Amino acid sequence: MAVVKCAIDLGIADAIESHGSPITLSDLSSTLGCAPSPLYGIIRFLMHRRIFKEKLTTQGSPGYAQTPLSRRLMRQGEHSMAAFILMESSPVMLAPWLSLSARVLANGTSSFEKAHGEDLWSYTAANPDHSQLFNEAMACDARLVVPAMIQGCPGLFDGNSSLADVGGDNGTTIKLLVKACPWLQGINFDLPHVATVAVEISGVEHVGGDMFESVLKADAAFIMWVLHDWADKECIQILKKCKEAILEDKGKVIIIDAVIQEQEEMDKLTDARLMLDMVIMAHTTTGNERTLKEWGFVLGETGFSRYTVKPPTRALQSVIEACP
Numbered sequence: 001m002a003v004v005k006c007a008i009d010l011g012i013a014d015a016i017e018s019h020g021s022p023i024t025l026s027d028l029s030s031t032l033g034c035a036p037s038p039l040y041g042i043i044r045f046l047m048h049r050r051i052f053k054e055k056l057t058t059q060g061s062p063g064y065a066q067t068p069l070s071r072r073l074m075r076q077g078e079h080s081m082a083a084f085i086l087m088e089s090s091p092v093m094l095a096p097w098l099s100l101s102a103r104v105l106a107n108g109t110s111s112f113e114k115a116h117g118e119d120l121w122s123y124t125a126a127n128p129d130h131s132q133l134f135n136e137a138m139a140c141d142a143r144l145v146v147p148a149m150i151q152g153c154p155g156l157f158d159g160n161s162s163l164a165d166v167g168g169d170n171g172t173t174i175k176l177l178v179k180a181c182p183w184l185q186g187i188n189f190d191l192p193h194v195a196t197v198a199v200e201i202s203g204v205e206h207v208g209g210d211m212f213e214s215v216l217k218a219d220a221a222f223i224m225w226v227l228h229d230w231a232d233k234e235c236i237q238i239l240k241k242c243k244e245a246i247l248e249d250k251g252k253v254i255i256i257d258a259v260i261q262e263q264e265e266m267d268k269l270t271d272a273r274l275m276l277d278m279v280i281m282a283h284t285t286t287g288n289e290r291t292l293k294e295w296g297f298v299l300g301e302t303g304f305s306r307y308t309v310k311p312p313t314r315a316l317q318s319v320i321e322a323c324p
């Protein structure tokens with residue numbers, strides 16, 4: 001991750017993109033103000049990981065070009081994952097990894113709290129710069145996941161006229177959902193320090209609150225990358241509040257989260273899902289990724305009458321639809 005962060009910091013992908021065609025090491029070095037030899041080492045490493053690729057320039061000299069992966073390292077644009085990588089590689093988020101054992105010990109404590117003296121949400125509330133980086137990071141992920149989900153689950157919001165995105169962060173997700181389903185009135189619900197600084201979005205109301213206390217009323221509730229931050233008991237509490245907030249007859253709670261496969265079902269994204277489990281362990285106090293059986297327990301204890309799990313489409317997450 002340090003090398004990928006280095007590429008973002010240097011602006012390698014942005015420089016190649018602005019050049020518009022494959023660029024030589026010498027031109028790239030002078031554009032970026034870098035020494036050619038270490039820059040070559042960074043690019044060689046990233047080419048080995050298929051992040052950049054070698055391609056002849058228009059003059060026939062050896063040069064470097066973008067790939068779909070390297071475009072994710074650009075600072076701007078709908079494909080950028082730069083903020084996500086910069087957030088995960090920030091000193092704030094790296095420090096808890098050094099205390100991962102604290103979370104695992106029987107009488108242990110949260111790795112994040114050990115490193116920073118408070119949990120992630122209190123820390124972001126007290127540190128606006130980190131909160132903004134976190135929000136931008138989540139927005140990168142939402143831009144990737146939401147279109148895949150809409151494509152993979154057509155008709156998900158048919159019959160609903162309002163939707164509350166619980167823990168919706170700066171509203172990027174609900175903005176994409178309302179754009180794709182213009183009949184939806186969107187509510188973006190998050191902690192007050194997040195909701196109050198979120199920029200205005202047409203068709204969306206930002207509401208600050210605590211999902212453990214209550215969730216704003218809507219036909220349906222949507223909750224993405226939130227429940228994995230919490231233990232079963234807390235998830236059941238949050239889901240009960242969602243269940244109270246939605247319509248009894250045609251309401252539903254749509255959960256977007258990973259499902260960890262059993263050994264025999266593992267696929268090429270299993271590694272990423274298991275990695276995510278470690279990230280959640282390092283950064284949250286009680287969170288973890290869940291297997292289908294573990295999701296079944298949480299949903300059953302909340303009192304949902306039925307649920308369906310749609311496998312992911314080009315994404316780490318599954319779509320779990322739970323009905324009252």
Ligand SMILES: C[S@@+](CC[C@H](N)C(=O)[O-])C[C@H]1O[C@@H](n2cnc3c(N)ncnc32)[C@H](O)[C@@H]1O
Nearest residue numbers: 138142167168169190191209210211212224225
């Ligand atoms: C991992 S982020 C997911 C953000 C967003 N759903 C997404 O996928 O891009 C978890 C979100 O839960 C919010 N959150 C944490 N505790 C909360 C609470 N008690 N009430 C409402 N939101 C909360 C955080 O502020 C954060 O935006």
